[in-house]
Amino acid sequence: MSTTLDQSLSHLARHIPGATRIFLEYGLDFCCGGGRSLREAALARGLETQEIASRLEALERQRILRAPDWQYRSPAELIPHILDRFHKHHREQLPELIRLARRVEQVHGEHPQWPRGLANQLGTLQEELESHMQKEEQILFPLLARGLRAFVQMPIQVMREEHDQHGQALERLAQCTRDFTPPPEACSTWQALYLGLKTLRADLMEHVHLENNILFETAASTHRMETSHG
Known part of the structure; x- marks a missing residue:
């Protein structure tokens, strides 16, 4: 099971450039609600957790840098x-x-x-x-x-x-x-x-x-x- 699901939205947003674009697509609040894990936030909205995690992991692997890494x-x-x-x-x-x-x-x-x-x-x-x-x-x-x-x-x-x-x-x-x-x-x-x-x-x-x-x-x-x- 992917550890990506257990990381907080804010952590993922900080460490995976382009993750915020995916969160916006799924309606996941990564700013004020950034303390929740991806699993918790996705389940609360009735979303497919593994689908989102897979996209984030692919994004990280491919190093799609759409913006400066302000981290x-x-x-x-x-x-x-x-x-x-x-x-x-x-x-x-x-x-x-x-x-x-x-x-x-x-x-x-x-x-x-x-x-x-x-x-x-x-x-x-x-x-x-x-x-x-x-x-x-x-x-x-x-x-x-x-x-x-x-x-x-x-x-x-x-x-x-x-x-x-x-x-x-x-x-x-x-x-x-x-x-x-x-x-x-x-x-x-x-x-x-x-x-x-x-x-x-x-x-x-x-x-x-x-x-x-x-x-x-x-x-x-x-x-x-x-x-x-x-």
């Missing part, structure tokens, strides 16, 4: 990537998604499959995410960049808690939109909105993964080593 990059390299790839991108994504949601609601608000209040949900997520990113940019990231790891444990704890809240917001969005599936007769704007929401979910999950499972873990492990040698 072995320094915080000084990872932080600029997070800022440019995710913080900047989220600030572009959400205003457009809110605009599309308001437009669809204005035209199709009476449709039985339209999730009423979707634009407001996205507005709340935008406010929470903006506040979160500002705290990272103004407090946490400068501390990490300066190597002041003794001072980052409390900010990191707060960021992890807020990441959990972002994950819950994504789950609510998925539930009210039937996992971002528009009705067959949906107009092109409605379809574009749900496609954009799927992209937002993938981007935000990857964003949280890089912070929770790599950036924050690196800071925590380094701090533990410094403390033990001190």
